[in-house]
Amino acid sequence: MTPSIATVCVSGTLQEKLEAIAAAGFTAVEIFENDLIAFPGSPTEVRRICADLGLTIVTCQPFRDFEGMPEGRRQRVFDRAERKFDLLQELGTDLLFVCSSVSPEALPGIDRLAADFAELGERAGRRGLRVGYEALAWGRHVFDYRDAWEIVRRANRPEVGIILDSFHILARGLDLAAIGTIPRDKIEMVQMADAPLLQMDPLSWSRHWRCLPGQGDLDLSGFMRALAATGYDGVLSLEIFNDRFRAGSARSVALDGHRSLIWLLDETARQVGKPVPGAVSMPPPAPVEAVEFIEFTVSEAERPGFERLLRALGFARTGAHRSKDVDLWRQGDIRIVLNSEADGFAHSYQITHGTSVCALALRVPDAQAAIARAKALLDVPHAGAIGPDELDIPAVRGLGGSLLYFLDKASALGRWAEVDFEATGEASDNAGLTGVDHVSQSMQYEEMLTWLLFYSSLFETRKTPSQAVLDPGGVVQSQVIESGLDGRNGHGLRLILNGSQSHRTLSARFITDFFGSGVQHIAFATDDIAATVKRLVANGVAMLPIPENYYDDLEARSDLTAQEIDAMKALNILHDSDAGGAFRQAYTQTLDGGLFFEIVQRDGYAGYGAANAGIRLTAQSRLARPISVPAPSHG
Numbered sequence: 061m062t063p064s065i066a067t068v069c070v071s072g073t074l075q076e077k078l079e080a081i082a083a084a085g086f087t088a089v090e091i092f093e094n095d096l097i098a099f100p101g102s103p104t105e106v107r108r109i110c111a112d113l114g115l116t117i118v119t120c121q122p123f124r125d126f127e128g129m130p131e132g133r134r135q136r137v138f139d140r141a142e143r144k145f146d147l148l149q150e151l152g153t154d155l156l157f158v159c160s161s162v163s164p165e166a167l168p169g170i171d172r173l174a175a176d177f178a179e180l181g182e183r184a185g186r187r188g189l190r191v192g193y194e195a196l197a198w199g200r201h202v203f204d205y206r207d208a209w210e211i212v213r214r215a216n217r218p219e220v221g222i223i224l225d226s227f228h229i230l231a232r233g234l235d236l237a238a239i240g241t242i243p244r245d246k247i248e249m250v251q252m253a254d255a256p257l258l259q260m261d262p263l264s265w266s267r268h269w270r271c272l273p274g275q276g277d278l279d280l281s282g283f284m285r286a287l288a289a290t291g292y293d294g295v296l297s298l299e300i301f302n303d304r305f306r307a308g309s310a311r312s313v314a315l316d317g318h319r320s321l322i323w324l325l326d327e328t329a330r331q332v333g334k335p336v337p338g339a340v341s342m343p344p345p346a347p348v349e350a351v352e353f354i355e356f357t358v359s360e361a362e363r364p365g366f367e368r369l370l371r372a373l374g375f376a377r378t379g380a381h382r383s384k385d386v387d388l389w390r391q392g393d394i395r396i397v398l399n400s401e402a403d404g405f406a407h408s409y410q411i412t413h414g415t416s417v418c419a420l421a422l423r424v425p426d427a428q429a430a431i432a433r434a435k436a437l438l439d440v441p442h443a444g445a446i447g448p449d450e451l452d453i454p455a456v457r458g459l460g461g462s463l464l465y466f467l468d469k470a471s472a473l474g475r476w477a478e479v480d481f482e483a484t485g486e487a488s489d490n491a492g493l494t495g496v497d498h499v500s501q502s503m504q505y506e507e508m509l510t511w512l513l514f515y516s517s518l519f520e521t522r523k524t525p526s527q528a529v530l531d532p533g534g535v536v537q538s539q540v541i542e543s544g545l546d547g548r549n550g551h552g553l554r555l556i557l558n559g560s561q562s563h564r565t566l567s568a569r570f571i572t573d574f575f576g577s578g579v580q581h582i583a584f585a586t587d588d589i590a591a592t593v594k595r596l597v598a599n600g601v602a603m604l605p606i607p608e609n610y611y612d613d614l615e616a617r618s619d620l621t622a623q624e625i626d627a628m629k630a631l632n633i634l635h636d637s638d639a640g641g642a643f644r645q646a647y648t649q650t651l652d653g654g655l656f657f658e659i660v661q662r663d664g665y666a667g668y669g670a671a672n673a674g675i676r677l678t679a680q681s682r683l684a685r686p687i688s689v690p691a692p693s694h695g
């Protein structure tokens with residue numbers, strides 16, 4: 061199948077859209093009618109721009125309200141079709157894309173509609189053109205692809221076929237089995253879109269909430285399996301109407317689009333267990349076994365303060381890099397790399413963002429397979445400077461220009477700590493932290509789907525529906541991605557992506573203060589949160605104060621005893637529970653730059669304490685520097 065994208069998916073003028081689409085590696089494009097109408101030059105000029113960019117125009121769509129018109133209006137729609145044929149020929153393309161009529165004047169009757177398509181096909185045939193018919197989910201009489209197919213079948217013209225759009229089919233929950241019975245040469249083209257599950261009329265849902273394959277909740281796998289059964293090898297074109305994409309970067313959305321189709325074809329080939337036309341060969345997605353290390357970049361000036369904090373948190377400096385100004389700190393199964401190099405990647409990152417997480421290293425079953433898959437998915441590999449005898453750890457660019465390293469146990473990479481670092485012999489003043497529970501990354505709201513796709517295409521992941529969390533300054537959307545949590549090999553990965561549309565939320569202020577998106581907090585696990593927090597407090601770590609009212613409320617809504625609640629209150633520990641068990645969490649106060657740490661104890665609990673997020677955000681806001689809200693103008 062040939063990947064393609066509709067110009068409506070991305071922001072900008074037509075010229076900018078086409079440039080972004082070509083830059084993302086597409087060779088085929090659908091021109092959306094409105095983009096052409098708003099273009100200040102002729103269709104021939106658009107044809108030339110596309111040719112210069114190496115783009116084939118698949119169609120210029122849609123052609124609306126064609127079929128079923130009463131006798132008096134029928135001639136008029138055929139005249140309109142002839143004008144559209146002229147336009148298609150001027151653009152150098154051959155497919156007339158008809159979407160089912162929404163006109164209140166349109167008449168029903170399958171044979172009447174088939175007769176209209178028979179005549180349209182004959183007219184198209186005279187010019188060497190083709191006709192495709194798409195059932196809109198809100199069509200007046202035709203809103204089910206099976207009816208569209210029956211009309212096409214009865215029209216019985218070689219020039220007339222069906223167009224399948226995954227959104228219209230899946231949004232109505234239609235049975236997919238009939239797709240597999242359509243002869244492949246009667247499918248003129250296929251449009252792909254995913255969407256989050258929402259209770260909404262299909263038109264509003266379609267025009268504002270479509271998203272790229274892998275970013276939503278529709279059964280695209282089922283759709284693709286049925287399509288693969290036909291042997292279809294034509295155009296697979298993204299058609300995404302999405303308000304976030306309209307506000308986002310055209311280049312980034314187009315690149316994500318290409319990545320999503322490469323991922324979808326790979327996924328389909330794996331599911332059907334045989335090659336799918338157009339699928340790129342790449343290693344399978346693998347689970348993340350563990351966060352192998354977290355790399356902080358810190359300036360020489362800030363390093364003593366940061367080291368004091370690490371020690372107070374119970375970490376020990378266990379390794380010194382053999383050739384670089386880099387140390388390894390450990391506690392339990394947590395490894396922190398502290399980088400103060402005077403040049404190179406970490407240094408540039410430090411100049412922009414200050415003390416911060418510049419890289420995450422993830423342990424996978426096979427690091428070389430992971431980087432090969434990342435490259436096949438158009439992720440951007442990173443090559444850093446390597447000293448003699450040092451390991452070349454494969455990496456790709458991640459959120460906000462940070463790095464994502466891949467490590468494994470199976471290859472020489474498994475010995476990175478011994479190969480690159482000399483042991484100091486320093487023992488840890490253990491505070492009982494056992495591992496990395498989760499990592500949260502804050503980003504622009506418009507970027508959230510990009511990073512959701514990045515992680516979920518690369519690894520074997522599970523996502524839970526995005527949740528809205530209330531911050532005193534607005535709403536924060538929070539998206540959980542998990543990988544490898546079955547505990548077979550390590551603790552896996554739990555990631556939280558946060559994005560907010562209000563510039564006054566803590567998440568948004570982090571991005572402003574940090575000059576970009578990045579890791580905002582890291583949660584460490586402990587088996588005994590009370591003992592750990594006591595230890596941290598004794599070591600001088602400032603914990604986030606939680607208001608009394610929280611504990612009064614907890615007494616009223618939980619089965620916890622007054623004693624248990626008092627113990628939590630004394631240590632500013634929050635509580636939640638689910639069917640699996642209890643959860644307790646506490647936070648450090650925020651460092652300059654916005655980073656903070658969380659301590660969690662999970663006793664079978666699967667979530668992230670979403671019930672407490674609002675309390676935490678309010679407590680943090682109270683401590684954060686006040687921000688001014690512009691006064692309303694009276695003028």
Ligand SMILES: O=C(O)c1ccc(O)c(O)c1
Nearest residue numbers: 122159194225266267299
């Ligand atoms: O929302 C619409 O009108 C519209 C237009 C063309 C399409 O291909 C489609 O799926 C929807």
Ligand SMILES: [Mg+2]
Nearest residue numbers: 194225251299
């Ligand atoms: Mg469509």
